[in-house]
Structures are given as C-alpha cells and as structure tokens.
Amino acid sequence: MIEKTAELVPVLEARNISKTFKAATHEVRALDGVNLSVARGECLAIVGESGSGKTTLANMLLGIYPPTTGEMLLDGALLPARRNLPLRRAIQLVQQNPLSSLNPRRTIGASLRLALDVHDIGTRQERKTRIAALLDEVGLPTEFASRYPSALSGGQRQRVAIARALACEPEILVLDEPTSALDVLVQARVLRLLDELRHRKALTYVFITHDLAVVRNIADRVAVFERGIMVEMADTETIFTNPGNAYTRSLIGAIPIITDEEEALRKTVLENKSAH
Amino acid sequence: MSDPILSLRDLKLGFKTYEGLVEVLHGISLRIGRGEKVALVGESGSGKSVTARIILGLLQELKAARISGAIHFDGADLEKLSRRERQALRGTRMSMIFQDPTSSLNPVFPIHVQFHEVLRRMDRNLTQKQGMQRAISLLTDVSIPEPERVLQAYAFQLSGGMNQRVMIAMALANEPSLLIADEPGTALDVTVQAQTLHLMRDLVVRKGTSVLFISHNLGVVREFADRVYVIYKGRIVEHGPTDTLFSKPLHPYTKALMAAVPRITGGGIPDIAENSEAFLDPMIDHEVEVPA
Numbered sequence: 001m002i003e004k005t006a007e008l009v010p011v012l013e014a015r016n017i018s019k020t021f022k023a024a025t026h027e028v029r030a031l032d033g034v035n036l037s038v039a040r041g042e043c044l045a046i047v048g049e050s051g052s053g054k055t056t057l058a059n060m061l062l063g064i065y066p067p068t069t070g071e072m073l074l075d076g077a078l079l080p081a082r083r084n085l086p087l088r089r090a091i092q093l094v095q096q097n098p099l100s101s102l103n104p105r106r107t108i109g110a111s112l113r114l115a116l117d118v119h120d121i122g123t124r125q126e127r128k129t130r131i132a133a134l135l136d137e138v139g140l141p142t143e144f145a146s147r148y149p150s151a152l153s154g155g156q157r158q159r160v161a162i163a164r165a166l167a168c169e170p171e172i173l174v175l176d177e178p179t180s181a182l183d184v185l186v187q188a189r190v191l192r193l194l195d196e197l198r199h200r201k202a203l204t205y206v207f208i209t210h211d212l213a214v215v216r217n218i219a220d221r222v223a224v225f226e227r228g229i230m231v232e233m234a235d236t237e238t239i240f241t242n243p244g245n246a247y248t249r250s251l252i253g254a255i256p257i258i259t260d261e262e263e264a265l266r267k268t269v270l271e272n273k274s275a276h
Numbered sequence: 277m278s279d280p281i282l283s284l285r286d287l288k289l290g291f292k293t294y295e296g297l298v299e300v301l302h303g304i305s306l307r308i309g310r311g312e313k314v315a316l317v318g319e320s321g322s323g324k325s326v327t328a329r330i331i332l333g334l335l336q337e338l339k340a341a342r343i344s345g346a347i348h349f350d351g352a353d354l355e356k357l358s359r360r361e362r363q364a365l366r367g368t369r370m371s372m373i374f375q376d377p378t379s380s381l382n383p384v385f386p387i388h389v390q391f392h393e394v395l396r397r398m399d400r401n402l403t404q405k406q407g408m409q410r411a412i413s414l415l416t417d418v419s420i421p422e423p424e425r426v427l428q429a430y431a432f433q434l435s436g437g438m439n440q441r442v443m444i445a446m447a448l449a450n451e452p453s454l455l456i457a458d459e460p461g462t463a464l465d466v467t468v469q470a471q472t473l474h475l476m477r478d479l480v481v482r483k484g485t486s487v488l489f490i491s492h493n494l495g496v497v498r499e500f501a502d503r504v505y506v507i508y509k510g511r512i513v514e515h516g517p518t519d520t521l522f523s524k525p526l527h528p529y530t531k532a533l534m535a536a537v538p539r540i541t542g543g544g545i546p547d548i549a550e551n552s553e554a555f556l557d558p559m560i561d562h563e564v565e566v567p568a
C-alpha cells in the first residue's frame with residue numbers, strides 16, 4: 001500500500017503540523033505532529049474521537065488560520081500563511097449544515113453567482129451559462145436558479161452547496177460531515193453524486209465524518225485521530241477488517257449496525273484484539 | 277398501554293406565509309409509555325423537529341404557526357396550561373437535546389453560566405460552587421476529558437461534538453420524565469455516542485424516564501428504541517416494535533430507507549432503486565397509505 005501511494009502524486013501534504021489554541025488561563029493542543037499526504041484523485045477519510053482536531057485540520061487546510069508549527073504543501077509548493085486568490089480557489093469546503101451555509105435571502109442562482117464573482121470567473125454572460133452548467137453537474141434543473149433555499153429539500157440544498165464549492169473549479173474538496181444532517185435516502189443520493197464527480201473531474205477529497213459505514217463505502221484510505229494525534233493510517237479495507245491500533249478497533253467495535261453480516265464483522269475485529 | 281406519559285392526537289401544523297398556509301404536519305398521532313424509548317425516523321424536512329418543538333410548547337409562541345390537535349403530557353392537556361406553566365415544565369420535567377448543538381448554545385455566555393441556569397431551575401438555592409461540582413460530574417459522565425476547561429469556554433472554542441455533549445449533559449441534569457433527543461449523536465464518535473446512549477438508558481431504568489429519540493441513524497435506532505414511528509411528508513406512515521419494523525418493514529418508504537443504509541461490510545453506496553426515486557422529490561406530494 002505504501003508503495004502504491006508513493007507512486008501517486010501527492011496533491012496536498014501536511015508536514016509535522018501542530019496547533020495550539022491559547023486562552024487566558026490555559027492552552028489547548030488541538031493537533032500534535034500530524035503528517036499527512038493526500039494523493040491526487042483519492043478520497044481520504046478523517047475519522048476519530050470527537051475533539052481530536054479534525055475540524056482544526058480542515059480549517060488549516062483551507063487556510064482559515066495557520067498551524068502553530070509545521071508546513072503544508074499544495075502540488076509540492078509550500079503554502080504561505082496568507083493565501084492569494086488562486087490558492088484559495090484550489091481548496092474548497094463543503095460544510096455539514098446546508099441550511100445555515102446558504103444565505104436564505106439569496107436565490108440559488110445568486111449564491112452561485114457570488115462564488116463566481118469572488119473569484120472573478122468569466123464574463124457576465126459566461127457566468128449565467130456557468131450557473132446552469134453547475135446546477136446540471138449536481139443533477140438539478142436550471143429553474144432552481146430562481147428558487148430560494150427554503151423551497152429546496154435538505155438533499156437539494158446540499159447539492160447546491162456542492163455546486164457552489166465546485167463553482168471555482170477547485171482541485172480539492174474538504175468535506176466536513178457533508179451528509180450527517182440528511183436522511184439515508186438523500187444521503188445515498190448525495191454520496192453517489194460526490195463519488196461520480198470525483199471520478200469525472202479527477203477531484204481529491206478530504207472527507208471528515210463520524211459515520212464509519214459511509215467511510216467504508218466511499219474512502220480509499222482512512223486516517224484515524226485521537227487526542228490531536230494521528231494514531232493510524234491505512235487503506236479502507238485494512239481499517240475495517242484488520243485494524244492495527246487499539247483505538248481504531250474500539251471504534252469499529254462500536255459502530256451501530258443493522259445486519260447480521262455487519263455484526264459478524266464487528267465481532268471478528270474485536271476478537272482480533274488478542275492476536276495483536 | 278396504560279396511561280402514557282405523552283400522547284399526540286391528530287396533530288396538525290401549518291405556517292402562515294405570504295403565499296398562504298404551508299401545511300407541514302397532516303395529523304400526527306403517537307404515544308409514549310412511561311419508561312419507553314420511542315424513535316421517530318424519516319425524511320429530512322418531514323416534520324420531526326417541529327413535532328418536538330410543539331411538545332415542548334415552543335412553536336406555540338410563534339405567531340405564524342397554526343397548530344391543532346390534542347397533546348397530553350402526564351395526564352394534563354398541554355393546550356390548557358398557561359404560558360408560565362408550560363415554561364415551568366421545560367428543563368425540569370421535559371427537556372430537549374436540540375438538533376444543532378453549536379447554534380443552540382448561547383454564544384455570549386461561557387458554558388458554566390448556561391449550566392448553572394439549567395441546574396437552578398430545579399434547585400433555587402444552589403450555590404455557585406455546588407453548581408460547578410455538579411456540572412463537572414455531569415460532563416465527566418458524557419466523556420468530556422477536561423470538564424473544567426470546557427465550563428470556562430464559549431461554544432465557539434469547543435468542537436461540534438463537545439457542544440453536543442454539553443447539551444446532552446444539560447438535558448439529563450434535572451432527570452426529566454420526558455427526554456426529547458433530536459439527532460443527539462450527529463457530532464459524536466461511535467464510542468462516545470455509545471456512552472451517551474448508555475446514560476439515557478440508565479436514566480430510563482433509574483427514573484422511569486421516557487425518551488422520544490429522533491435520528492437518521494437507523495443502526496442507533498435499532499440498538500436503542502423499543503418502538504419506532506416512521507414519518508414521511510408530515511404523516512406517520514408506519515409504526516411498530518423495533519424488531520418487527522427492521523425485520524418486516526411494510527410501507528414502501530420504510531423499505532426504501534432500510535435499503536439506503538450503507539453497510540460496514542462494504543458493497544458500495546446503495547443505489548436508489550427506481551421506485552424509491554419518487555420519495556426524493558419534494559415537489560411530489562404522495563398519497564401515502566397508512567397500514568392498519
């Protein structure tokens with residue numbers, strides 16, 4: 001597996017990243033010496049303990065704030081603390097809650113146009129065509145451009161959020177719990193769309209979630225975090241059938257499941273404990 | 277079932293808008309027995325959270341909301357209570373874990389101030405120091421590693437899952453008779469989630485608390501709930517004991533939901549069957565048959 005990854009071009013790299021938040025009376029070490037490399041076109045899942053620094057990592061990948069120590073590279077070049085527009089354009093975020101991330105007073109078309117305006121993409125006429133193309137890309141009819149978010153279902157809103165992230169043609173999407181607010185039918189639809197877009201547009205995903213069943217079915221590799229430390233990183237199959245770390249095993253053993261086959265898998269993983 | 281803690285009969289809700297009345301609930305009936313754990317699952321936007329807010333008496337305070345039907349809590353008709361009496365129920369005999377943890381906490385007060393307010397609803401004479409001690413022990417119960425730090429913090433300084441646990445701890449603090457948990461595990465890792473479910477079960481056993489559990493996570497529902505109601509576009513389309521519902525779902529919508537759950541054994545993201553596609557279109561208002 002290591003050989004396979006080495007052959008692939010790392011599009012995004014984090015080298016020895018740490019982040020400490022300082023408050024009046026104490027410090028919080030949110031991330032501690034994280035090394036991570038994401039290959040072009042892959043879907044890397046980030047899972048782990050709540051409060052282990054996953055969102056902090058996402059914020060730093062997006063350049064919202066810099067790491068306390070360590071460096072990040074995009075396409076082999078060092079990312080500066082202050083990013084220019086093209087660099088910001090390369091990495092886009094899709095958030096958990098589609099309702100609060102879309103402005104309720106703007107039509108869908110206006111929200112998408114704003115993303116194009118910010119990055120100064122195309123002429124006026126071209127932007128119009130581009131909005132229609134973006135909606136089409138996420139499987140929504142052009143008429144939706146004139147609708148307000150309130151007239152869309154949860155899944156449709158999340159598709160608009162994805163279209164907005166795609167507006168400026170990023171290389172990388174950071175997805176922070178993109179489907180946890182959706183029912184499983186809508187979730188399946190959105191996940192299939194994400195999967196298809198990744199292959200069609202050669203996108204790279206950093207997919208943060210607590211839903212391990214989703215991870216199993218969408219990710220190529222999985223990084224497991226506990227208390228600011230990356231405790232394991234392996235291909236998805238290994239994580240789910242033969243995890244090497246005790247914390248990973250406890251996670252797999254605690255996944256709520258609905259079928260007997262899943263129950264059997266959980267049991268095997270927990271029993272392997274003695275073998276390690 | 278003898279004397280339920282909560283019963284809703286033919287609950288209807290609409291919102292008055294510029295374009296007229298938008299109907300959201302089309303007559304929901306459900307009952308929760310004492311010490312019973314009941315799940316409400318279904319489509320995003322189908323009316324789960326609004327149902328919860330009506331039970332708490334929160335939507336009644338919204339001018340645009342048009343509500344009808346009967347709601348009985350612990351034998352009392354909720355509509356007959358005054359606003360003050362309803363307020364007195366909230367946070368004491370009824371409490372709720374709200375769906376969006378980070379925006380449901382007050383951004384301008386540190387966590388300990390909000391915690392103290394909750395605890396004082398039950399005990400007017402609680403001192404600052406006693407409140408702190410109680411809060412620390414409640415946060416430890418929900419697996420918060422540094423409760424002192426979390427109590428001093430503001431919501432924005434905490435992770436999504438920490439805020440969710442703070443809210444769970446607050447909702448459990450006064451050991452209510454009815455706990456409404458609206459998507460209580462969305463921001464939690466599976467081991468912490470299991471711990472919070474354990475706490476809720478424990479409360480059910482010790483205090484006879486009843487739980488209304490709203491969730492998209494069918495695995496958790498299967499492990500936690502005694503009975504399940506399935507809601508689709510403001511109507512209950514199916515309900516029954518958890519085992520029966522999972523092994524023999526009757527309604528096409530319930531079947532479609534079950535088929536769409538991704539499995540940890542792999543097999544790819546479920547492909548939505550052609551006949552389930554229709555359930556995804558918000559513009560189609562299905563005539564749903566409710567099995568007897």
Ligand SMILES: Nc1ncnc2c1ncn2[C@@H]1O[C@H](COP(=O)(O)OP(=O)(O)OP(=O)(O)O)[C@@H](O)[C@H]1O
Binds near residue numbers: 028054433437463
């Ligand atoms: N702005 C901030 N100020 C102070 N501390 C912070 C800030 N942001 C995050 N932290 C702390 O950093 C740690 C990691 O938080 P982060 O949000 O990255 O966790 P997470 O892995 O995303 O958790 P979850 O799964 O619950 O969303 C937590 O202890 C949190 O309290």
Ligand SMILES: Nc1ncnc2c1ncn2[C@@H]1O[C@H](COP(=O)(O)OP(=O)(O)OP(=O)(O)O)[C@@H](O)[C@H]1O
Binds near residue numbers: 183320
């Ligand atoms: N204050 C309001 N004014 C107008 N419409 C509202 C209001 N609150 C909720 N609604 C509408 O009522 C419907 C039901 O919303 P509700 O929040 O109960 O859905 P839900 O079942 O909890 O969905 P989810 O699973 O996404 O949380 C939605 O269509 C929503 O847009």
Ligand SMILES: [Mg+2]
Binds near residue numbers: 055056435
């Ligand atoms: Mg997070």
Ligand SMILES: [Mg+2]
Binds near residue numbers: 324325458
């Ligand atoms: Mg809801």
